[in-house]
Amino acid sequence: MCRILQIVSLLALIALTLPSVIFLAGRMELDMVKWLMLLATIVWFVAATPWMWKDNGADQQDAS
Amino acid sequence: MDTEHQSQQTQVGSEFEREPVPRNALLGFKSFIGMYAGEHCAGTELMIGPLFVAAGVSAFDLIVGLLVGNGLAVLSWMFLCAPIATRRRLTLYYQLEKICGRRLVTLYNLANGVMFCFLAGAMVTVSATAVGVWFKFPMPSLNDLYPNSVGWVVAVAVVGGLIAIVAAYGYKTVAKFANVASPWMVLVFLAFGFVGLRQFIVVTNSEIHSVGDVWTLAKTHIWKGGEPLPGQVKFTIWHVMFFAWFCNMAMHIGMSDLSVFRFARKSWYAIATSAGMYVGHFMAWISAAILYAYQLHLDPTDTDVLPGPLAYRAAGLAGLLCVIIAGWTTANPTIYRAGLAFQALSPKSSRFKVTLITGAIATIAGMFPAIAMKLLGFVALYGLILMPMGAVVFVDFWLIPKLGLRGSYAELSGKTFNWAAGLAWFVTLAVAWVLVRFANVQIFFVSLPGWFVAAILYIVLSKFYQKQIRPVAAK
Numbered sequence: 359m360c361r362i363l364q365i366v367s368l369l370a371l372i373a374l375t376l377p378s379v380i381f382l383a384g385r386m387e388l389d390m391v392k393w394l395m396l397l398a399t400i401v402w403f404v405a406a407t408p409w410m411w412k413d414n415g416a417d418q419q420d421a422s
Numbered sequence: 423m424d425t426e427h428q429s430q431q432t433q434v435g436s437e438f439e440r441e442p443v444p445r446n447a448l449l450g451f452k453s454f455i456g457m458y459a460g461e462h463c464a465g466t467e468l469m470i471g472p473l474f475v476a477a478g479v480s481a482f483d484l485i486v487g488l489l490v491g492n493g494l495a496v497l498s499w500m501f502l503c504a505p506i507a508t509r510r511r512l513t514l515y516y517q518l519e520k521i522c523g524r525r526l527v528t529l530y531n532l533a534n535g536v537m538f539c540f541l542a543g544a545m546v547t548v549s550a551t552a553v554g555v556w557f558k559f560p561m562p563s564l565n566d567l568y569p570n571s572v573g574w575v576v577a578v579a580v581v582g583g584l585i586a587i588v589a590a591y592g593y594k595t596v597a598k599f600a601n602v603a604s605p606w607m608v609l610v611f612l613a614f615g616f617v618g619l620r621q622f623i624v625v626t627n628s629e630i631h632s633v634g635d636v637w638t639l640a641k642t643h644i645w646k647g648g649e650p651l652p653g654q655v656k657f658t659i660w661h662v663m664f665f666a667w668f669c670n671m672a673m674h675i676g677m678s679d680l681s682v683f684r685f686a687r688k689s690w691y692a693i694a695t696s697a698g699m700y701v702g703h704f705m706a707w708i709s710a711a712i713l714y715a716y717q718l719h720l721d722p723t724d725t726d727v728l729p730g731p732l733a734y735r736a737a738g739l740a741g742l743l744c745v746i747i748a749g750w751t752t753a754n755p756t757i758y759r760a761g762l763a764f765q766a767l768s769p770k771s772s773r774f775k776v777t778l779i780t781g782a783i784a785t786i787a788g789m790f791p792a793i794a795m796k797l798l799g800f801v802a803l804y805g806l807i808l809m810p811m812g813a814v815v816f817v818d819f820w821l822i823p824k825l826g827l828r829g830s831y832a833e834l835s836g837k838t839f840n841w842a843a844g845l846a847w848f849v850t851l852a853v854a855w856v857l858v859r860f861a862n863v864q865i866f867f868v869s870l871p872g873w874f875v876a877a878i879l880y881i882v883l884s885k886f887y888q889k890q891i892r893p894v895a896a897k
Contacts, residue, residue, distance in 0.1 A: 371609055374740075378613035382620045392738030395613060399740045402606050410602045 366405040374398035442511035442684070449685045454694035457682075460604030462670075462702025463611055465548040465749030466541075468729035469797045470669075471710025475718065476564060476727065477657035477798070480647030481640040487659045488707065491666025492699035496692070498667070498674035499683075502812070504692035506819050507683035514680040518811060521818045522843040523832035528767055529844075530811055535763030537672075537804045539780060542756040543787025546582040547794040549749030551730035552742050553577040562791035564725045565653040569789045578789045585750055586781020589757040590774050600751035608701055610737060610744040615709030617736040621716050644715045651725050655798075655864065664866045665798060666703055671805025671869055676812035727795065757781045802865045809869050810850040813876035814843045821877075827884050834893040842883035850876040 377391040377398075438447065474484060510517060519527045554561045559573020569575045588596055619639075623630055628639045641647075650656045657665075673679045674695075683692055713732045717724055729749075733741030761777035768776075787793055793800055822829045832840045854872045857863040 371605060374606065375609045375613060378616035378737075382616040384620065384623075388617065389738075391613075391617065392740065395610070395737050395740035399606065399610075399743060403602065406606075407602050411598050 360409050363405045363409050367402060370398045370402035370405055439513055440516050448687045451691050451694060454691050455697045458695050458698030459701050462698030463608045463706050464752040465545045466797060467702055467706040468548055468710045468745060469727060469794055471707040472714030472727040473798050474657060475711050475715045476651045476654045478648050478650035479645055479657040479662060481645040483659035483662055484645050487662025488666050488704050491663035492703050494667040495670055495674060495699055496696045499692040499695040502816060503674045503677055503679050504683040504689035507680040508686055508689040511684040514677050517680060517815060520830035520833040521814060522840045523838040525838040526840060526844050531763040531766045533807055535760045537807060538756050538760035539784045540787050540793050542753045542760060542784035544794040544797055545749045545753035546578055546585060546785055546788030547791060548729050549746050550578045550581045551728040552745040553581060555730045555734045555742060561728050564727055564795055567792040575789050579785060582785025582788050585753050586757060586778055586785060589754050589781055590777040593758045596751060596754040603747050603751055607744055607748055610740060611706040611709050614736050615712055618712030618716050625719060644712055661866055668805045668869050669801045672808040675873060676808040677815045757784050799865055806854055806869045806872060809873060810847040810876035813873050814846055814880050817877045817880045827888055831888060835891045836894045837891060842880060842887035845883050846876050846880035849879055
């Protein structure tokens with residue numbers, strides 16, 4: 359399951375970036391870029407949260 | 423820029439606050455790459471890139487200045503901070519306590535906490551600009567120092583209040599969320615750049631067939647150089663270089679990241695900071711700058727630096743979310759750390775209450791757009807204020823023993839305030855102030871001579887101080 363989520367997350371990141379690259383090449387409308395980026399954003403957070411949700415804490419820099 | 427340094431090691435971090443990190447807790451190189459790459463893509467990058475454009479920077483000055491300045495920052499981490507971190511393996515605060523004494527460290531904490539508060543305020547400001555896209559209230563302009571509408575005040579109060587409450591209640595949840603958001607945020611920043619570039623190509627009818635064509639577009643339309651916008655300081659290559667080098671000065675030359683690299687197996691792991699510098703302080707700044715330059719190209723009178731509308735125009739809701747999340751995930755730990763710094767002044771006070779009060783101060787600061795709009799100068803000031811203590815740590819570790827003096831003298835003498843270190847700090851800041859105020863040296867440049875002033879002062883003053891105050895065992 360984790361492996362599948364990781365693959366989906368990776369695909370979401372590609373889907374997040376690719377529209378802007380295609381837009382740069384002049385082959386996509388900006389509105390479509392915006393929608394695809396939003397979709398990729400939703401997929402990313404849904405797929406990545408279960409396996410990336412870990413404590414990266416900041417206590418080590420505590421000013422104490 | 424980034425102010426926060428979190429790492430995966432920190433699950434164990436709190437165990438080693440007053441002892442060297444043991445071998446079995448050391449971390450590999452990859453831990454540091456991921457940490458720095460994500461953390462230097464913060465909400466404030468969306469202010470800094472546009473402010474470079476407002477400062478009238480040229481394409482060559484920006485690109486070369488950033489390449490060199492970020493390289494110098496990486497070298498500072500590698501050769502000033504990490505070698506001490508991997509030899510001593512102590513937090514900055516514990517090391518400072520040994521050198522300076524508890525009371526002087528408390529003062530350092532206070533300075534650190536105040537600066538964190540204002541920085542968090544700037545991050546709240548960035549997030550609040552996203553709210554303005556929805557609610558259409560008047561937002562501050564480039565030269566505004568005070569809040570300019572009730573809507574703005576309410577938006578900052580709501581955003582800042584939420585961040586403060588979350589920081590006080592569930593800080594760690596946001597830290598975990600920041601972990602998840604980090605790769606996404608980096609790529610949204612990249613997309614900002616691609617979209618902005620295309621918009622420039624279209625609006626200028628440029629023909630792009632090679633990298634040379636992109637460069638021509640950059641220098642003729644995006645970063646044209648010339649006069650800065652009214653009220654802004656003109657940025658040359660030297661400004662860009664020194665700003666990129668010193669914007670994280672508190673962390674490398676100021677030695678804050680001793681606390682991070684004490685977990686590194688080797689000091690060269692500090693080269694991992696280049697991931698943060700060239701992603702956040704190169705790509706992200708350039709992307710944000712392109713968006714603002716495009717706004718100016720369309721309407722030269724529209725000089726407002728508002729990350730929310732900028733991101734929304736480029737990437738729609740995803741862009742707007744990026745602004746909110748970038749501001750939120752970085753303001754949250756900043757408020758939390760400022761709270762910790764203040765709590766160190768009064769250890770018995772509740773961390774919850776202190777964090778809430780700190781968040782309230784940051785929120786009030788965020789209502790004043792002056793901090794965000796003058797972020798370039800503020801970041802330089804932040805590094806300058808904390809830098810002298812980094813020089814003290816450096817000298818105490820490398821030079822003091824070679825000069826026949828004793829290191830960690832507060833610990834040896836049992837004193838709670840090492841006047842040699844304290845005076846080195848205060849006098850350096852006074853010298854910097856005089857240089858800025860009376861010698862017309864801009865704040866971006868005083869930190870370099872300031873470091874040498876602090877180092878020399880600490881050596882000279884230690885000679886006197888150690889004669890007067892004897893180690894406990896020698897008394």
